Amino acid sequence: MEETIRTLGILQARHFSARLDAVRLRTGKVTERIKIDHPAAAAILAFPDRDHILMVRQWRYAIGGETLEIPAGKVDPGETEEVCAHRELMEETGQRASRLLEIFSYYPAIGYANEIIRIFMAAGLERISDQEDKDEISGVEMVKLDQVHDMIMSGRIRDGKTVIGVSLFRAKMERGEIPDNFFV
Numbered sequence: 713m714e715e716t717i718r719t720l721g722i723l724q725a726r727h728f729s730a731r732l733d734a735v736r737l738r739t740g741k742v743t744e745r746i747k748i749d750h751p752a753a754a755a756i757l758a759f760p761d762r763d764h765i766l767m768v769r770q771w772r773y774a775i776g777g778e779t780l781e782i783p784a785g786k787v788d789p790g791e792t793e794e795v796c797a798h799r800e801l802m803e804e805t806g807q808r809a810s811r812l813l814e815i816f817s818y819y820p821a822i823g824y825a826n827e828i829i830r831i832f833m834a835a836g837l838e839r840i841s842d843q844e845d846k847d848e849i850s851g852v853e854m855v856k857l858d859q860v861h862d863m864i865m866s867g868r869i870r871d872g873k874t875v876i877g878v879s880l881f882r883a884k885m886e887r888g889e890i891p892d893n894f895f896v
Contacts, residue, residue: 713738720744727751727786750827754797755784755873757815757833757881758807760854762895766805766837767860767874769851778850780863781871782878784829793830801834802841805852810836811894816880820872831877835895857882 715736723730728750735745758766771778785800787793794812801807817830860878863869884890 714745717742746824748821748825748827750786750825751789752787752793752796753784753827753829754787754793754800755782755829755831755877756797756801756809756812757782757831757877758801758805758809758837759833759835759895760807760837763858764854764856765860765878766807767853767855768804768849769853770849779871780853780855780869781874782831784873794832797830797832797834804849806839806841807834807837808840809834810838813891813894815884816876818876829873831873831880833877833881833890833894 717734717736720732720734722732728748730746730748732744732746734742736742760766766783767780768783769778769780783801783804785796785803787796788799791799794814797812798809801809812832812834814830814832817828819826819828821827857878860869860874861882864875864878869875881890
């Protein structure tokens with residue numbers, strides 16, 4: 713167990729807060745810890761058919777580059793992760809899903825943040841809007857699932873939620889854990 717001695721600084725932003733604390737370790741040594749309070753998020757493996765997923769191109773400021781990743785976003789106050797998944801899929805791709813199934817949840821940065829991301833798979837897609845979020849998304853692409861896996865293995869896709877979502881989906885398919893009728 714670590715004991716907080718004092719808070720050294722706080723950053724309060726619109727969607728998260730960060731705190732730098734001086735802490736005493738169980739050995740008695742004093743060090744610093746940063747903690748980011750971040751809302752939960754939902755990510756979506758959206759299947760227009762059994763062999764393809766929808767992916768979005770998005771500029772990521774922190775890495776200074778554009779990524780190809782699965783749609784995702786933070787949970788708004790009072791919203792469930794499932795409602796968030798439906799909303800983000802609509803906002804980022806213009807698609808509505810008739811079927812949604814959670815396949816995994818994880819902490820992407822457990823050493824300094826409490827964010828949890830729930831990964832869903834979606835099927836029964838229907839395009840109901842041509843208006844994707846132009847502030848965040850530069851393009852929506854339908855990509856063959858095997859091609860996405862190859863891009864992950866070659867290092868061209870390194871986004872954590874995409875790597876985890878695609879890899880676990882494939883493992884669950886191989887183990888027979890995805891309902892046969894999900895894609896119908």
